[in-house]
Each structure stands twice: as C-alpha cells, then as structure tokens.
Amino acid sequence: xxxxxxxxxxxxxxxxxxxxMEYLTxxxxxxxxxxxxxxxxxxxxxxxxxxxxxxxxxxxxxxxxHPELHVWVDDIELGMEPPHYTIRTLDALKxxxxxxxxxxxxxxxxLERLLQWREPERLLTxxxxxxxxxxxxxxxxxxxxxxxxxxxxxxxxLNAPEVNxxxxxxxxxxxxxxxxSGWMM
Numbered sequence: 001x002x003x004x005x006x007x008x009x010x011x012x013x014x015x016x017x018x019x020x021m022e023y024l025t026x027x028x029x030x031x032x033x034x035x036x037x038x039x040x041x042x043x044x045x046x047x048x049x050x051x052x053x054x055x056x057x058x059x060x061x062x063x064x065x066h067p068e069l070h071v072w073v074d075d076i077e078l079g080m081e082p083p084h085y086t087i088r089t090l091d092a093l094k095x096x097x098x099x100x101x102x103x104x105x106x107x108x109x110x111l112e113r114l115l116q117w118r119e120p121e122r123l124l125t126x127x128x129x130x131x132x133x134x135x136x137x138x139x140x141x142x143x144x145x146x147x148x149x150x151x152x153x154x155x156x157x158l159n160a161p162e163v164n165x166x167x168x169x170x171x172x173x174x175x176x177x178x179x180x181s182g183w184m185m
Contacts (some may be wrong), residue, residue, distance in 0.1 A: 002103070007037075033069070107132055108133055
C-alpha cells in the first residue's frame with residue numbers, strides 16, 4: 001500500500017489538516033494517511049503545547065468523526081526514544097510494515113527548511129516527499145532548488161486546497177475567549 005505519513009504537533013487538528021487528509025485519500029493515490037503525532041517539534045516552544053498524549057487522544061476523536069477518510073492516528077513516535085527525527089520515524093514505520101511504501105507529507109514552508117533536517121538526502125531519495133501549498137511559498141521554485149542540490153529527489157507537488165488557518169491562530173483565539181469551533185476538525 002502507498003501510505004502518506006503526515007506528522008506534526010496537531011495542536012489542535014483543524015479544517016486545514018482535514019482538507020489535506022481529504023485530498024491525500026481521495027485525489028492523490030494514497031491508500032492511507034498515517035497521522036503521526038510528534039511528541040515535540042524541535043522548532044516549537046514545548047511550554048505552549050498540550051501533552052503528546054492529550055494531542056494523540058484529541059486526534060483520535062477528531063478522525064473518528066470522519067470515518068469516510070482513510071486516516072490512521074499513529075502513536076509510533078510516542079514510544080520512541082528522543083531525539084524524534086523524521087528519518088527515524090520513517091525507518092521505524094518501514095521496519096514495522098516492510099510491504100508498504102511510505103511518503104512524507106509536508107507544507108511548502110517545511111520544504112523550504114528540509115535540507116536542515118536530519119539526513120535530508122535519505123528523506124528525499126528513499127521515501128520521497130509530497131508537498132502541499134502554503135501561502136507565501138513558491139513550492140515549485142523550492143523544489144527546483146532542492147533538485148539542484150540533491151539529484152534524484154522524489155518531490156511530488158500536490159494541487160491541494162490552501163486553507164489559511166493555523167493551530168497557533170486557533171490557540172490564540174481560544175486564549176482570547178473567541179469561538180474557534182468552526183475551524184476545528
């Protein structure tokens with residue numbers, strides 16, 4: 001099976017995440033999306049995040065409300081020893097399910113920083129990346145730059161919808177006492 005590995009903090013899951021998962025399972029040829037809850041994003045402040053276990057449980061509940069999607073909430077990183085590098089997660093998934101083909105899913109904002117990640121060449125050539133658009137990022141140009149540096153990279157640009165909402169905006173709205181339920185998954 002072809003599996004899209006969509007990992008992140010998901011603090012909280014929102015309609016932008018849902019739109020990406022819908023696109024992946026209905027229009028991109030992936031059989032399943034594995035929503036991998038990251039214990040701690042190294043680029044984010046840990047004091048501002050719900051615990052990984054709370055985010056995992058919330059993700060299960062959100063996905064349960066959408067049985068039409070082929071999404072599995074995966075806790076593989078919650079049981080792994082830190083540091084939580086994406087390449088280690090993909091390797092662990094491949095070891096657990098050797099018959100499946102795994103592709104990492106990310107936004108264009110993360111693609112721009114990908115060469116700073118652990119073992120980016122392996123991510124790009126062994127697993128491949130499926131990239132969805134993000135406002136303010138030219139993912140075609142970013143892809144071209146990466147291909148010059150890492151020939152043989154497998155980068156699929158998704159024509160997915162762009163939903164301009166972020167988990168940060170939702171948390172800020174909730175902190176300000178605003179009703180953010182319309183943005184939640």
